[in-house]
Amino acid sequence: MRDIDLFQMALGLTPPWQVSASEFDPDKKRLDIRLGFPKGSAFCCPKCGQAGLKAFDTIEKTWRHLNFFQHEAYLTAKVPRTKCDKCGTHLVNVPWARPDSGFTLLFDALIMTLAKSMPVKTIAKFVNEHDTRLWRVLHHYVDDAREKSDHSQVKKVGMDETSRRRGHNYVSLFVDLDGPRVLFATDGKDASTVKRFKQDLTDHGGDPTTIEEMCCDMSPAFISGVEKQFPEAQLTFDKFHVMKIINEAVDQVRREEIKDRPELKGSRYIWLKNQQNLKPTQTELLDQLTINKLNLKTSRAYHIRLNFQELYQQPADAAEAFLKKWYFWATHSRLEPIKEAAYTIKRHWNGVLRWFTSKINNGILEGINSLIQAAKARARGYRTKRNLITMIYLIAGKLNFDLPT
Helix, strand or coil, rough: CHHHHHHHHHHCCCCEEEEEEEEECCCCCCCEEEEEEECCCCCCCCCCCCEEEEEEEEEEEEEEEEECCCCCEEEEEEEEEEECCEEEEECCCCEEEECCCCEEEHHHHHHHHCCCCCCCCHHHHHHHHCCHHHHHHHHHHHHHHHCCCCCCCCCEEEEEEEEEEEEEEEEEEEEEECCCCCEEECCCCCHHHHHHHHHHHHCCCHHHHHHCCEECCHHHHHHHHHHHHCCEEEEECCCCHHHHHHHEEEHHHHHCCCCCCHHHHCCHHHHHHHHHHCHHHHHHHHHHHHHHHHHHHHHHHHHHHHEEEHHHHHHHHHHHHHHHHHHHHHHCCCCCCHHHHHHHHHHHHHHHHHHHHHHCCCCHHHHHHHHHHHHHHHHHHHHHHHHHHHHHHHHHCCCCCCCCC
16 A cells, blocks of 8 residues: 555545655654645635635645644645636635644644643643644644533533732632533633623523522622622522631630740641541540630630531521521620621621522532632743633533544
């Protein structure tokens, strides 16, 4: 079998396209395959689809293809331009590559597959291409897949934020809690992000009035956004964020008390972890520090924390009565951080108790955020917010990219 016949079969070319020549340069470690078409071949207009158009002229183009063994491979063809009575003169679409792309579809598919688990810079070194060119591939397929994404069945939404780099340039995430998948990622973490999500939801076939439940932390911006943009939705405050407020209050009590009580040194995590997660040495230290005769303020704060944790084990019809008793204890504790935490709970009372009806939390979103953080760590951050958002959709959007195999 001649090499051009072999490459014709391997590339899966269909008439009128055919392999006309091939050249292998062992010094450059490069394979070049030339493609062509018989004289007089007819093509379709790339705009309106009109068939039977002859080549007006040609423009030579080259595309990077999958490696031939360990050697780089390139396809080169003189691509015809057709002259359509309706649309004018245009370059025809070739079956092996996207319009205006310098890569074949199979090379695109390789990049998309690798990008789910490897940093783009690492892929760029691996395939010997500049990472900017690879990001263009990712942006194209993610944007195209998102445009076709259907959000018409979304009923429950979780909200949270992440950052491009630690503490800076925030991106807000909106997640389908029944999916689970990232529905929308957008710059910022203010109330306008919720407005943009509402518009994006509508653009993808969703109906804002049919969103039944939304879950977030106690961010005033998110709360304001939900109240204005999704007035029909019930708001649940994520119980993990609620517990974070209580934990921070306990730790504040410890930090204030440690100035006069040196025995608290090195004890931070024993007050914040669940007892079953403590090491034996930590359990022993906790037992020593919680005995009544020490009369530690931190110990009192810790027991108030434990009591609040029991809230989520209560039956729905007893939850509010339990929370009222806890609130009375906390506000009469004479521990200012604990009192402030209790006042925060009071200001968000309905959203805290809504959990007993909705049973939703941002655990799914936290799991997605872990995937994002892992990708950020591998990449050591992202150069632009667009790159971060594209990567979020790639790894957590459950998009259909319709890639060749």
